[in-house]
Amino acid sequence: MCFMILSVLVVVFGCANGFLLVPDGFQKQPIKTSQACRTGNSSFCYPGMNCWPSQSEIAKFSDTFKKGDLLLPSHSLYRNLTVMKNLRVTKYPAMIAVVKDAAEIQECLYWARSKSMHIVVQSSGHDFQGRSTADGAFMIYLGNMTEISIKLNSTRKDCPYGEIVLGSGNQWQTVYKELDKVDRVMIGGSAHTVAIGGYTLGGGHSPISRMYGLAVDNLLEVEMITADSRLVVANDNGTTSTDINGRTTHSSNTDLIWASRGGGGGTFGVATKFTFRLHEAPKKMVRFSCNFPMYLAAQKMNIYDLVVEKFFSILPDMPKQWGGYFFLSIYPFQSVNQIGSVSFYFNHFGDWDSPSRAYMDHLLNFRPDLQRSCSYENLTSFWDYEKDANDALYTRNDVIGTLVQKESLNSSDLIEFLRKHITSPKTGSLTGMTAILLGGKMMEVGPQDTSVHPGFRKALMTLGIGASWGGNGDRDEEFSQYMQGLNTEFEKFGNGSYPNESTGKSPTWKQDFWGSNYARLEQIKKTWDPENVFMCQQCVGWDRW
Structure with missing residues (x-):
């Protein structure tokens, strides 16, 4: 534990550097912000302020770690x-608590709250907008919480192929390898070093989501440490809560599991474990890869419009067994004459002889004279499909995104918008577009059954534009403003956006990320974190900070 020192508990009251020694058996009292240094919802205590703990207090706190560690900026691993x-969003917390279990998190929250510190939570640091970090904050790092427990014979409803319990710090490449050993699959991402925590809490799309839904549609249970250091287990049967003194209560209220199914990370508490539904692995899979140039320079031929119009025409009726990704890039490819690329990387959840496999012949047989390459490939398993996926590079970047419904596919304006901004990016940037296929099973879930934006339930893809640039930060604001301007135009082509892959500067973020579900999320936030202990940019309740 990271707060108990033998038989003495150090509790700091007020903003002075004094402390009170408390004997064994003392019951920890709930901390109110009025007891500490905060003067209002917006006031946290940061280094250099009178309320900041002394070096000796920090040293005593650090010495209490039994499993984890406390990293200060001078530490080699910091x-x-x-x-x-x-x-672009790299920040420098005042200290990082590298925790190993829920008990450590409970004690860390109790200590950090008593000091009125700004608390942030991170699993792997992939958030595009930096919501899992902050300058001068107390960071709780979950990357070492990597429990994996597979139960093939689940007693839960609608789990014929079992369930899996995952610590928040697990990364997808590790999880997929373990599931491959027992012929199971689950909904997860294709960026393999992303940890499951933020991915899941934001919604979680997958190359097999059209077959089995979003990650949150398969989330059975979450274990979370709330702002007042309670250990909470939430599922569809209710919520069981154990306070820091060991007292347990149960309620039939399901607000917290609902909020965890898309309400975003770093908001309602520190999610430590997730339990997911497993699915039977396919006996085989088929990968479809197809690539066209955007332009043939010598012929002055626009191939992009032809290919994208064709793809948009077949997307609404695509069988749910097909999923994957569609990319646009202006980068030169193969020759000076062939400019840019329109690329499709799809996976078929089933073998070659499945009737649904042949649907992609629509693209295979489309203008073979213009194709760079187009082919099917038999695969032995889902892991065989996933193992070669590439992660994003470390860059300075920004992203915008929108959930695209069927009606937008019939608009030439969307095709024109993408062509304009992919082929003529802002000088000094590399700009590309990624579409993740949605629909299928995701459309069978009601718009209020989970807390993701209701637009997810009618969307056929989530469409994102990303720009990256060089330098050491001198052009960050310039490019961010440019991307925000694009977003104003871009968002009209869809209804809602995926918070894990969207701008962090939208003035309409509540509507963009959660739509009509935001009001309930805000009430849940007020119930479980009334004093806004957990705050991050454009997260639920952010405007009260």
Whole structure:
């Protein structure tokens, strides 16, 4: 544990550097912000302020770690945990608690709250907008919480192929390998070093989501440490809560599991474990890869419009066994004459002889004279499909995104918008587009059954535009403003956006990320974190900070 020192508990009251020694058996009291240094919802205590704990207090706290560790900026491992995948949003917390179990998190929250620290939570640091880090904050790092427990014979309803319990720090490549050993699959991402925590809490799409839904549609249970250090287990049967003194209560209320199914990370508490439904692995899979140039320069031929119009025409009726990704890039490819690329990387959940496999012949047989390459490939398993996926590089970047419904596919304006901004990016940037296929099983879930934006339930793809640039930060604001301007135009082509892959500067973020579900999420936030202990940019309740 990271707060108990033998038989003495150090509790700091007020903003002074004094402390009170408390004997064994003392019951920890709930901390109110009025007891500490905060003067309002917006006031946290940061280094350099009078309320900041002394070096001796921090040292005593650090010495109490039994399993984990407390990293200060001078620690050799500190930098490894501060650099974000999006270099633009790298921040420098005052200290990082590398925790190993729920008990450590409970004690860390109790201590950090008593100091009125700004608390942030991180699993792997992939958040594009930096919501899992902050300058001068107390970071709780979950990357070492990597429990994996597979139960093939689940007693839960609608789990004929079992369930899996995962610690928040697990990364997808590890999980997929373990499931491959027992012929099971689950809904997860294709960025293999992404941890499951933020991915799941934001909604979680997958190359097999059209077959089995979003990650949150398969989330059975979550274990979470709330702002007042309660250990909470939430599922569809209710919520069981154990406070830091060991007292347990149960309620039939299901608000917290609902909020965990898409309400976003770093908001309602520190999610430590997730239990998911497993699915039977396919005996075989088929991969379909197809690539066209955007333009043939010598012929002055626009191939992009032809190919994208064709794809949009077949997408609404695509069998749910097909999923995957569609990419646009202007980068030169193969020759000076062939400019840019329109690429499709799809996976078929089933073998070659499945009737649904032949649907992709629509693209295979489309204008073979213009194709760079187009082919099917038999695969032995889902892991065989996933093992070669590439992760994003460390860059300075920004992203915008929208959930695209069927009606937008009939609009030439969307095709024109993408062509314009992919082929003529802002000078000094590399710009590309990624579409993740939605629909299928996701459409069978009601718009209020989970807390993701209701637009997910009618969307056929989530469409994202990303820009990356060089430098050491001198052009960050310039490019971010450029991307925000694009977003104003872009969002009209869809209804809602995926918070894990969207801008962090939208003035209409509540509607963009959660739509009509935001009001209930805000009420749940007020119930479980009334004093806004957990705050991050454009997360639920952010405007009260």
